Amino acid sequence: MANMPRMQSFSESLKLLWQRLGSMSLAIILLMVLAIASVIGTVLLQNQSQMDYLQQFGPLWYWVFRSLGLFDMYHTWWFLTLLGFLMVSLSSCLWRNVPKMMKDMRTRKGTINERSLGRLELQKKWLLASETSIESLQEKFRGRLYGWEFKQVEQNGVHYVRADKGRYHKLGYISVHAAMLIILIGGWMSVEFGFRGNMAVPEGGKDHTIEFLKGTDTATLDMPFEVRCNSFVIDFFPTGAPKEFRSNLTIIDDGKEVLTSDIIVNDPLYYKGVYIYQASFGDGGSDITFKLFGMDGSGDIGQAKTSVYKSWTDEKTGVTIKVNDFKPYNVENMAGPGEIVNFKDLGPSVIYEIRGPGLKPAKIKAYMDPFIDINGNNMGSWLQISLTGDAADYQSVGLGLDLSNPKEWALFHAFMKRLSSMDITKDKMTETRHAFKLAMTDVFGDERPENFQDMAVRTMEAMQTLPKMPWPFIPMLDDYTHVYYTGLQLAKDPGMNVVWVGSAILTIGLCIMFYMPHRKLWLVVRSKDDGITVEFAGLTNRNQMAFKQNFNELFTQLDEDFRPKT
Amino acid sequence: MISSTAEASFYSTMNVGRIALIRFYAYIGLALGISAMAMYGSSGYDEDAFLYQILSMQGLLWGGTGALLGSGLAVILATMKPAMLQGRVAGNTVPWVDGMLLMVLLAVIAAQFEPAREFITYEDQSNLLAPSIVMLMNMLLLFSAVTYIAYLFAPTEFMGRLATGTAYLGIYAAGVALLLRWHESYLFDMEIGHAPVSNLYEVFIFMFIITAAVYLSFERRYQARAMGAFVMSIVAAGVFFGIWLDSVGQGLIKPLVPALQSYWMKIHVPMNFVGYGSFAVACGAGMAYLVRYRLEANGGTAKVLAVFPSLEQLDQLAYKAVAVGFPAFTLATILGAAWAAEAWGGYWSWDPKETWALIVWLVYGAYLHARVSHGWHGKALAWWAVAGFLVTVFCFLGVNMYLSGLHSYGRLT
Numbered sequence: 001m002a003n004m005p006r007m008q009s010f011s012e013s014l015k016l017l018w019q020r021l022g023s024m025s026l027a028i029i030l031l032m033v034l035a036i037a038s039v040i041g042t043v044l045l046q047n048q049s050q051m052d053y054l055q056q057f058g059p060l061w062y063w064v065f066r067s068l069g070l071f072d073m074y075h076t077w078w079f080l081t082l083l084g085f086l087m088v089s090l091s092s093c094l095w096r097n098v099p100k101m102m103k104d105m106r107t108r109k110g111t112i113n114e115r116s117l118g119r120l121e122l123q124k125k126w127l128l129a130s131e132t133s134i135e136s137l138q139e140k141f142r143g144r145l146y147g148w149e150f151k152q153v154e155q156n157g158v159h160y161v162r163a164d165k166g167r168y169h170k171l172g173y174i175s176v177h178a179a180m181l182i183i184l185i186g187g188w189m190s191v192e193f194g195f196r197g198n199m200a201v202p203e204g205g206k207d208h209t210i211e212f213l214k215g216t217d218t219a220t221l222d223m224p225f226e227v228r229c230n231s232f233v234i235d236f237f238p239t240g241a242p243k244e245f246r247s248n249l250t251i252i253d254d255g256k257e258v259l260t261s262d263i264i265v266n267d268p269l270y271y272k273g274v275y276i277y278q279a280s281f282g283d284g285g286s287d288i289t290f291k292l293f294g295m296d297g298s299g300d301i302g303q304a305k306t307s308v309y310k311s312w313t314d315e316k317t318g319v320t321i322k323v324n325d326f327k328p329y330n331v332e333n334m335a336g337p338g339e340i341v342n343f344k345d346l347g348p349s350v351i352y353e354i355r356g357p358g359l360k361p362a363k364i365k366a367y368m369d370p371f372i373d374i375n376g377n378n379m380g381s382w383l384q385i386s387l388t389g390d391a392a393d394y395q396s397v398g399l400g401l402d403l404s405n406p407k408e409w410a411l412f413h414a415f416m417k418r419l420s421s422m423d424i425t426k427d428k429m430t431e432t433r434h435a436f437k438l439a440m441t442d443v444f445g446d447e448r449p450e451n452f453q454d455m456a457v458r459t460m461e462a463m464q465t466l467p468k469m470p471w472p473f474i475p476m477l478d479d480y481t482h483v484y485y486t487g488l489q490l491a492k493d494p495g496m497n498v499v500w501v502g503s504a505i506l507t508i509g510l511c512i513m514f515y516m517p518h519r520k521l522w523l524v525v526r527s528k529d530d531g532i533t534v535e536f537a538g539l540t541n542r543n544q545m546a547f548k549q550n551f552n553e554l555f556t557q558l559d560e561d562f563r564p565k566t
Numbered sequence: 567m568i569s570s571t572a573e574a575s576f577y578s579t580m581n582v583g584r585i586a587l588i589r590f591y592a593y594i595g596l597a598l599g600i601s602a603m604a605m606y607g608s609s610g611y612d613e614d615a616f617l618y619q620i621l622s623m624q625g626l627l628w629g630g631t632g633a634l635l636g637s638g639l640a641v642i643l644a645t646m647k648p649a650m651l652q653g654r655v656a657g658n659t660v661p662w663v664d665g666m667l668l669m670v671l672l673a674v675i676a677a678q679f680e681p682a683r684e685f686i687t688y689e690d691q692s693n694l695l696a697p698s699i700v701m702l703m704n705m706l707l708l709f710s711a712v713t714y715i716a717y718l719f720a721p722t723e724f725m726g727r728l729a730t731g732t733a734y735l736g737i738y739a740a741g742v743a744l745l746l747r748w749h750e751s752y753l754f755d756m757e758i759g760h761a762p763v764s765n766l767y768e769v770f771i772f773m774f775i776i777t778a779a780v781y782l783s784f785e786r787r788y789q790a791r792a793m794g795a796f797v798m799s800i801v802a803a804g805v806f807f808g809i810w811l812d813s814v815g816q817g818l819i820k821p822l823v824p825a826l827q828s829y830w831m832k833i834h835v836p837m838n839f840v841g842y843g844s845f846a847v848a849c850g851a852g853m854a855y856l857v858r859y860r861l862e863a864n865g866g867t868a869k870v871l872a873v874f875p876s877l878e879q880l881d882q883l884a885y886k887a888v889a890v891g892f893p894a895f896t897l898a899t900i901l902g903a904a905w906a907a908e909a910w911g912g913y914w915s916w917d918p919k920e921t922w923a924l925i926v927w928l929v930y931g932a933y934l935h936a937r938v939s940h941g942w943h944g945k946a947l948a949w950w951a952v953a954g955f956l957v958t959v960f961c962f963l964g965v966n967m968y969l970s971g972l973h974s975y976g977r978l979t
Contacts, residue, residue, distance in 0.1 A: 024938070027935050038928075039921075039925065042918040042969055046916065146649035146652040147649070196911055238755050242823070243824065243827075244827075245824055264824070265827070265909060266908060268908065268911070277909070279910070279911070490911070491911035491912055500904075507893070514889045514893055515893075542889075543886065545788055
C-alpha cells in the first residue's frame with residue numbers, strides 16, 4: 001500500500017499475519033480452493049502407469065502434468081501446503097477465539113441495559129397493577145421454563161431474571177475446529193509413521209515384503225513376519241456371482257507358526273500392529289498343459305507343459321506361447337438382449353499370446369470345453385482371438401471340431417485322407433458321404449459312436465475353418481493344476497485412533513453447534529408509580545424461526561399467568 | 567403461527583406431555599434393544615437374515631424388553647421431574663417414528679400378498695409386488711409435485727392439503743416398497759437377501775423418502791407450503807431417473823458383491839442419504855428464494871407472492887436444511903471412513919467418491935462460514951445452496967457414472 005502510515009515492526013506484521021490467517025474470509029477461500037483442487041485428482045485417474053499417461057496426453061501435457069505432480073496429486077507439496085495452511089488457519093482461529101468464548105461462557109451478566117434491551121427483536125411488555133408481587137412474577141416465569149439456568153439480580157430497584165439455555169453452545173464451535181485440527185494431525189501421523197502396501201501370495205507360498213507406490217515409483221518394505229497362504233477359495237451365489245473371497249493364512253514369526261486364520265473382505269486379521277486385509281486375487285502361476293494340434297495334415301498331437309506367466313517355445317518352428325492368465329470357470333449370461341438372464345459356466349479357459357517367425361502376434365482365449373449352445377448342441381471347440389491384444393477386440397472363432405475328443409481329430413484326418421484318394425468331381429455328395437463312412441470305420445471300427453451325425457456336421461465345418469488358421473499348430477488347453485494367489489493389503493496406521501477421536505469430537509461438536517443453540521431470555525421488572533412494568537425479551541444465535549415460535553407461545557402462557565384472573 | 571392451540575384433536579394430545587415422552591423413550595429402548603440383540607444376542611448378528619431376526623420372536627423379546635425398560639424409565643423420570651414433560655424433542659420426534667412403525671406394519675400386510683414361493687425365481691422378477699408399489703409411489707410423488715406447483719397459482723386450502731397428503735402417501739408407498747424389496751430379496755434365496763440400500767435404484771427411493779420427509783417436517787412447523795413446489799420438483803426429477811434406471815435393468819434385485827456384505831452398509835448408506843436429502847431441501851428453499859426475489863424485483867404484485875414464505879424465512883429454511891444435512895453428512899463420511907478402515911485397510915484413500923464427499927463437505931462448510939461471517943444472507947447464499955446441491959448430485963450420481971474407483975459397485979452398467 002502506498003499510503004501506509006509507517007513501517008510496521010516485524011513482530012507487528014507477524015501478529016497481523018497471524019490474525020489474517022485465522023480470519024473467516026481466508027477460511028472460506030481455503031475451503032473453496034481445496035474443494036476445487038480436489039476435483040482434479042478425481043477427473044485425472046491417479047497412480048496409473050506412466051506409459052498410459054504419456055499415450056493419453058502426449059509428451060507436452062504429460063510433462064506439464066507430471067511436473068505439477070497431478071498423477072499423484074494428493075501427496076504433492078502444493079496440496080500438502082494447502083492442508084498445512086488449513087491447519088495454521090484453524091490454529092490461529094482457535095487461538096484468537098477460544099479465550100474470548102471461554103470468558104463469555106463463564107461470566108454472564110444478569111442485568112441488561114435499556115439500550116441493548118430495546119435493540120432485541122423479540123420483546124413484549126406488560127403493565128401490571130402495582131400490588132402484584134414481583135417474586136410471584138419471577139416464580140411464574142421460572143415455572144414455565146424447563147431445563148433453563150437462571151440468574152437473578154436486583155440493581156437500582158430493577159429486578160432482572162436472566163434465563164439461559166445451551167450456554168455451552170460455543171463449546172460446539174471450539175470442539176468442531178479443534179476436531180478438524182486433530183483429524184489433520186492424525187492424517188499426518190498416518191502418512192508419516194504408517195504404511196500400507198500390497199502383497200501377492202500364491203497358494204502354498206509365503207512372502208514378507210509389501211509393495212506400495214511412493215510418488216510415481218514402486219517401493220518395497222519388509223514386514224517383521226512372514227505370511228503363508230494355505231488356500232484361497234471363492235464361494236458363489238446360486239446365480240453364479242461371487243459371494244465370498246476367503247484366504248486361509250498362517251503368520252510365521254521368527255520361523256515359528258504363530259497364528260492361522262481365515263480372512264474375508266470386511267473381516268481382516270490383526271498381528272503385531274499390522275492389519276491384513278483381503279484385497280484381490282488372481283492366478284498364482286497355475287500349471288498348464290497344452291495339446292498342440294498340428295496343422296500339417298499328419299494328425300499329430302504335440303504337448304507343451306508350462307505355467308501361467310511363463311513362456312514356452314517350440315524348437316522346431318520357433319513359435320512361442322506366452323501364458324497370461326488362466327480361469328477355472330467363466331460364468332456368462334447366455335441370454336440375448338431382452339431375454340431372461342441365463343447364467344452358464346463355459347468351463348476353464350487359458351489366455352495366451354502366440355508369436356513366431358512370419359506370424360502376426362495374436363492374443364487368444366482358448367476354452368477347454370466345446371461350446372454347447374442353449375439347445376444343448378455341441379458346436380465344437382472355440383477360441384476368442386484378438387489381433388490387437390486388446391480385450392475389446394476379441395472375436396469368437398469356432399474351430400468346427402470338438403478337440404476335447406481325440407477321436408474326432410483322428411476322424412477328421414482319416415476323412416481328409418480318404419477324401420483325397422477319391423475323385424469327387426463326379427458326384428460330390430455321394431463320394432463325400434462314402435469317404436466319411438470309410439473314415440468312421442477307420443477310427444471307430446464297426447461300432448458307431450452316439451451322435452455321429454453331429455460329428456459329421458462338425459467335420460464338414462472343420463474343413464472350412466481349420467485351413468484358415470495361420471499357425472503351424474493350435475494350442476488347446478488340455479490339463480491344469482490351478483493355483484490362486486491371494487492379494488493382501490497390509491497396513492499399519494498409528495494415526496487412525498487419533499482420527500477416530502477427532503471424528504467423535506467433530507460429531508459431538510456439530511450436534512452442539514446445530515441443535516443446542518444458546519437462547520437467552522430476560523424478564524425485567526420495574527416498579528413505577530402507576531404500576532409494574534414487565535419486559536420480556538429473547539435472543540438466540542441459531543434457528544431464529546423456531547425460537548420466535550417458542551417465544552410467542554411462551555408469551556401467551558406468561559400472559560395468562562401474569563394477568564389476574566377475572 | 568402454528569395453530570396448535572386451536573384444534574386440540576386426539577392426535578395432537580398424543581404428541582404432547584406424558585404420552586409423547588413415554589413413547590419417545592420406548593422407541594429409544596426398542597432401537598437399543600435391537601442393537602443389543604445384534605451385539606450380544608445368542609445367535610448374534612446374522613448378515614444374511616437380519617430383517618427376520620428383527621421380526622422374529624427373538625427380535626420381539628429384545629426390542630420389547632428395551633421398549634418396556636425405556637417407557638418405565640420415562641415414567642420414573644416424569645414423576646421425579648415433572649418439568650420434563652414440557653420438553654419439545656419428544657413431541658416433535660414421535661409422530662415420525664409412529665409413521666415408521668406404521669410403514670413396517672403396512673409392509674408386513676403387503677408381504678402377505680406376495681406370490682407363492684414356487685412362483686418366484688431370480689431370473690424372472692416380474693411377478694413380485696414391490697415394483698407395482700414403486701409404480702404407485704412414482705404416480706403419487708409426481709401427482710404431489712404437480713399439485714404443489716398448481717397450489718402456487720391456485721392457493722386454496724384443498725389444493726394444499728391434496729399436495730401434502732399425496733406427498734405423505736408417496737413416502738409410505740416408498741417405505742413399504744423398500745421394506746418389501748428387502749423381504750423379496752430373501753424369497754429367492756436366503757443368501758441373496760440384503761438390505762435395500764445396495765444400488766442406485768434403491769437409494770434413490772430412499773432419497774425420495776428423506777427429501778420429502780425433511781420438507782414435510784418443515785411444512786408442518788413453519789407453514790412453508792409454497793416451497794413444496796420446488797422440493798417436490800426435485801423429487802419428481804428423481805422419479806423420472808428412477809423409472810429410467812428400472813428400464814435399463816437396474817431395478818432388479820441382485821446379490822451383494824463381497825465388498826458390500828457388512829453391517830456398515832446398513833448404517834453408512836442411509837446416513838449419507840439423510841445428508842443428500844436435506845441438501846435437496848436446502849436447494850428447494852434456495853430456488854424458492856431466488857424466484858421470490860425475482861418476483862419482488864419485478865414489482866412484487868404477482869399473486870403467487872401471497873403464498874410464498876418471506877425471503878427471510880426461506881433463507882432460514884435453507885440454512886435449517888443444511889443444519890440437518892451437514893452433521894448427518896459428516897457422520898456418514900466418518901462412518902464410511904470407519905468402514906473403509908475395516909474393509910480396505912485405510913480410512914482415506916482419495917478414491918473419487920471419497921474425494922467428492924470431501925468436496926461436498928467443503929462446499930457446505932464454506933456455506934456455513936459465509937453465513938456466520940460477512941453476514942452473507944439472501945441471494946448469494948441461495949445460489950450457493952442450489953450450486954451445492956448440484957455438487958452433491960455429482961457426488962452421488964456423477965461419480966458412479968463417469969469416474970471409476972473403489973465405489974464402482976454403485977456403477978451403472
